[in-house]
Amino acid sequence: MKRRVFSARAGSRKVDRGTLLLALATAIAASGAACSSGDGAGASASGGGASAGGGGSSGSGAVEGLVSLRVEPGSTSVELAYGEAAAVQLTAVGRFRDGSERDVTAQVTWSADDLFAHVDEGQLTTGSPGRVRVTAADGSVTASADVTVKLAGEIALPGAPPGASAALGGAPEAANAPAIAYPLDGALFPSNIGTVELQVSKGSAGQRVGRIEILGDFIDLHLVGACDPIPDTGGCSMALPADMVPMLVRTSEGEAMETRVRLAAEDGSELGESKAIDVRWAGAALSGGLYYWRTNGTSLQSAAIYRYDLDDAASPPELFFENEQSPPLANGQEMPCMGCHALAQAGDKMALTFGGSGPSSFALVDVATADIIALRNTDPDGFATMTTFSPDGELMVNAFRGGLTLRRADETLDAVGDLFGEAGERLTQPFWSPDGKHLAFVAWQPGENGAGPELYGDTVRGAQILIAASDGAGAFDAPQVLVPREQDRTHYYPAISDDGAWVVFNTSRCDGPPGNGPAGNDPCDAYDDNSARLQVIPVEGGAPVDLARANGDDTWANSWPRFGPSHDTYRGKNIYWVAFSSRRPYGLRLPGSSDGTTKPQLWFAAVTLAPGGEIEGDPSFAPVWMPQQNDDMTDPTGNHIPQWAEKALPVPQ
Numbered sequence: 001m002k003r004r005v006f007s008a009r010a011g012s013r014k015v016d017r018g019t020l021l022l023a024l025a026t027a028i029a030a031s032g033a034a035c036s037s038g039d040g041a042g043a044s045a046s047g048g049g050a051s052a053g054g055g056g057s058s059g060s061g062a063v064e065g066l067v068s069l070r071v072e073p074g075s076t077s078v079e080l081a082y083g084e085a086a087a088v089q090l091t092a093v094g095r096f097r098d099g100s101e102r103d104v105t106a107q108v109t110w111s112a113d114d115l116f117a118h119v120d121e122g123q124l125t126t127g128s129p130g131r132v133r134v135t136a137a138d139g140s141v142t143a144s145a146d147v148t149v150k151l152a153g154e155i156a157l158p159g160a161p162p163g164a165s166a167a168l169g170g171a172p173e174a175a176n177a178p179a180i181a182y183p184l185d186g187a188l189f190p191s192n193i194g195t196v197e198l199q200v201s202k203g204s205a206g207q208r209v210g211r212i213e214i215l216g217d218f219i220d221l222h223l224v225g226a227c228d229p230i231p232d233t234g235g236c237s238m239a240l241p242a243d244m245v246p247m248l249v250r251t252s253e254g255e256a257m258e259t260r261v262r263l264a265a266e267d268g269s270e271l272g273e274s275k276a277i278d279v280r281w282a283g284a285a286l287s288g289g290l291y292y293w294r295t296n297g298t299s300l301q302s303a304a305i306y307r308y309d310l311d312d313a314a315s316p317p318e319l320f321f322e323n324e325q326s327p328p329l330a331n332g333q334e335m336p337c338m339g340c341h342a343l344a345q346a347g348d349k350m351a352l353t354f355g356g357s358g359p360s361s362f363a364l365v366d367v368a369t370a371d372i373i374a375l376r377n378t379d380p381d382g383f384a385t386m387t388t389f390s391p392d393g394e395l396m397v398n399a400f401r402g403g404l405t406l407r408r409a410d411e412t413l414d415a416v417g418d419l420f421g422e423a424g425e426r427l428t429q430p431f432w433s434p435d436g437k438h439l440a441f442v443a444w445q446p447g448e449n450g451a452g453p454e455l456y457g458d459t460v461r462g463a464q465i466l467i468a469a470s471d472g473a474g475a476f477d478a479p480q481v482l483v484p485r486e487q488d489r490t491h492y493y494p495a496i497s498d499d500g501a502w503v504v505f506n507t508s509r510c511d512g513p514p515g516n517g518p519a520g521n522d523p524c525d526a527y528d529d530n531s532a533r534l535q536v537i538p539v540e541g542g543a544p545v546d547l548a549r550a551n552g553d554d555t556w557a558n559s560w561p562r563f564g565p566s567h568d569t570y571r572g573k574n575i576y577w578v579a580f581s582s583r584r585p586y587g588l589r590l591p592g593s594s595d596g597t598t599k600p601q602l603w604f605a606a607v608t609l610a611p612g613g614e615i616e617g618d619p620s621f622a623p624v625w626m627p628q629q630n631d632d633m634t635d636p637t638g639n640h641i642p643q644w645a646e647k648a649l650p651v652p653q
Contacts (some may be wrong), residue, residue: 018359047247062139063107065096069143071136080129082221082247084150090122092136108136128249129218137319139239150218150246156496157225157238165224167268176203176230176272178263181235182587185277186549188570188606188621190577191249192285192313195242195627199587200227200261201235203272207263210238214418215276215436217254227263231586236263242314245281252280253571280621282606284568284575286310289347289648290626291320292602293339293641303337305350305637308626309648318651321352321370327363329355330380336361339641340458341388344393344436345565347645349373349409351387351396352447357456360385360400364409368650374411385457391472392434394624400454402426402443406474411623420479428457429492434565435500437541440465440482442492442526450510451525453463459525466531483537483544492526496539497563497576502609503539504547504561504578508532513555530555530596536615547578547620550605555594556584565646573608573619579626580605583639586625590636599638602626 072091080086094104110119112135116128124134129151135144154165182199183189189196196210210227214220227236238261241249251257258276265271287310296302304322309315311456326338333355340353347367354361360382364373376383389409396409397419404427406416420427425443432439443461446453449462465483468476482503483491488510494503508522512531520527534547551558564577581600585592592598605623609615630636 032574044133059358063094063104065098066094066104066138066141067097068095068224069093069104069108069136069138069141070095071134071143071145073145075146077146077150079152079220080126080149081153082151082155082244083560085125087123087125088147090119090124090134090136090145090147092122092143093169094115096136104138105136105557108138111135111194116508123422124453128250129217129247130253148218150220151219151251152381154222154287157223157241161209161266163266164226165211165595167209167264168211168224168262168271170264172262172271172273174272176207176263178203178207178261178272178274179586180259180261180274180277182589183259183279184552184622184625185278185279186622187279187624188262189245189279189281189624190286190311190604190606191245191281191283193245193624193625193627194314196240197587198238198240198259199230199235200237200260200263200274201233201588202263204263204265204270205234206265206270206306207236207272208238209264211262212238212240212259214248214251214257214259216251216257219248219251219254219257223500230588236520237586237588238292248281249283252282282568282570282575284314284570284577284606286564286577286604287646288565289343289645290317290579290602291341291343291350291643291645291648292441292629293341294319296631297636303339305338305341305352306629307648307651308629311648313627320367320651321350321365325370326354327361327372327375327377329359329361329522330378331359341641341643342387342389342396343367343643343645344389345391345408345645345646346393347649349389349393351384351389351398352407353385353387356386359456360456362398362413363644364411364413367649368652374413376413388430388432390432391434391475392574395474397430397432397439399428399430399441400456402428402446402457404428404430416474420468421478423479426455426457427466428460429494431494431496432470433496433500433539434498437470437500438467439476440467440471440494440503440505441479442466442494450522452522459520459522459527460492461510461522461525463490463492463504463526465494467503469494480541482539482541483535488524490524490526490529491535493560495562498566499574499576501539501574501611502536502563502576502607504534504536504607505544506559506564507535507544507546508531510587513595528557528559528596530557530583530594532557532559532618533562534558534605536609537618538615542614545619546616547605547607548618549622550580550620552582552584552622554584554592556592557583557600558582558584559598559600560641562642564644570606570608573610576607576609578605578607578620579603579642579644580623581642582623584623589633599636600640602629602639602642 117126308317361377444460444463464485508529515521603623
């Protein structure tokens with residue numbers, strides 16, 4: 001069959017593309033992959049009613065003498081061109097009490113189990129790929145057929161050189177094979193990440209044009225265009241348009257889906273084809289507000305808090321708070337470094353520490369105005385280093401000098417009481433679950449297990465993670481060990497999922513690469529450890545599981561994991577987004593380092609887990625890079641400590 005070719009810039013369509021994609025984008029999460037395969041066999045009068053879902057037509061009423069139905073063909077497929085509608089005609093054949101059969105297509109009621117499909121007298125019309133179960137019914141007599149809708153054809157991307165398609169149609173040579181540097185193999189993208197750039201290492205210097213090939217159960221699509229050079233890398237890039245994402249969400253529901261890239265010179269020479277990678281898109285979107293710490297990497301005086309509104313992910317992150325706004329320290333130092341920020345769940349309050357973990361001056365900030373609600377900066381001994389808020393934001397737990405204190409999160413900062421003195425160890429890095437039912441925190445023993453004598457709480461070699469049940473309003477049970485201490489390991493930075501079911505945390509190895517900064521260079525003291533990896537464990541306890549695909553295969557310093565403020569479903573499991581910082585390479589655009597010599601960037605990884613079930617294998621996907629986090633890609637900033645709230649409040653002007 002000849003491949004259909006059309007331009008991404010084409011105007012007229014059988015179905016308005018903007019309307020179609022808007023419907024897909026807003027309803028995709030509800031569509032699900034509920035279709036099951038069928039053999040098209042007739043169903044007797046004992047069968048169930050018609051499936052719910054897309055629109056359909058109704059027949060004239062009961063067909064007298066009807067015994068059973070079958071839909072022909074029982075299984076079929078149709079190709080869908082991008083931006084158009086596909087149609088296929090089905091026939092309902094009825095069998096009657098006298099043994100005869102006849103066409104009853106116009107007399108039965110038709111329905112489809114897909115929100116984006118419509119059936120009228122057996123004709124299925126849809127603008128979305130996937131598998132659709134179409135049902136014909138007359139009262140309780142029903143029959144179904146499955147229609148596979150495959151997105152197919154070739155798209156000429158904007159700026160595609162003339163003749164690019166022909167240049168890429170020959171037989172590729174292995175010696176010219178390019179390699180996809182980004183996305184990562186096994187990545188799962190959220191539905192609102194926008195345009196995705198494919199970064200490709202060339203297999204031959206003269207390669208200038210490219211073809212992205214996406215092949216799977218519900219897709220056979222080629223995108224042809226120029227492969228734009230990425231300076232100083234010997235590679236090039238092509239972009240998947242953002243308005244294609246809703247279609248990619250649907251095609252990702254298939255069992256098989258792979259992406260490869262062909263590159264060639266404009267005359268068709270130097271043709272090569274990459275190995276295939278598995279890249280998918282989930283209907284689940286990133287949501288809420290992400291507030292992260294950013295520095296130019298040369299001076300702590302450059303530190304700032306940036307806010308990324310993930311409900312408007314196309315807009316770039318905005319500056320929320322910078323050192324110039326910091327109040328002076330007790331010693332008179334002006335504009336000290338600020339950090340160790342924490343957010344109330346609603347995103348309306350922020351805790352900030354000034355001067356680092358030594359001075360530990362503290363402010364409670366109104367996020368709507370960036371005004372300071374309460375300030376403690378006159379005591380040279382400090383006040384608080386790390387903080388977590390109760391679900392309603394009325395209370396907070398402060399960590400300071402190895403102790404945890406429950407306080408009111410208001411202008412008084414009144415202490416309610418110290419917590420968990422019975423633990424017998426120093427405590428730090430608290431995290432109160434969004435459902436209020438648990439408080440997780442880190443316990444360590446200064447001067448033991450290789451730890452130094454410092455009580456600051458940001459260097460905690462030999463640490464373990466404890467957890468205490470809570471009523472969400474300030475009452476706690478005695479803590480229990482969740483992740484026990486291990487020889488030559490440190491466990492730290494716990495965070496709990498929005499439904500209170502899972503804890504993600506960091507583990508680093510004492511035989512890993514040492515750090516390269518002015519402090520915290522022990523390889524497993526929890527302070528910017530190069531060997532840091534993400535792990536997950538049920539909140540009720542069990543065996544921790546390494547998130548291998550999210551972590552990658554080197555010491556990328558995957559640190560400060562935080563769950564998103566909500567979860568969704570993907571392929572029958574709950575899907576959680578985890579934000580974290582990492583020094584892994586961003587394709588060809590930014591180099592990575594396994595020894596801590598490059599600046600960290602923010603990444604999102606999907607983790608899929610069965611509700612209340614055991615963790616089976618590695619539940620993570622390869623991560624995706626957070627777009628727009630650098631003002632200048634030639635001079636990136638160091639971005640880490642992502643803190644996630646339910647909502648990003650407007651930045652005060």
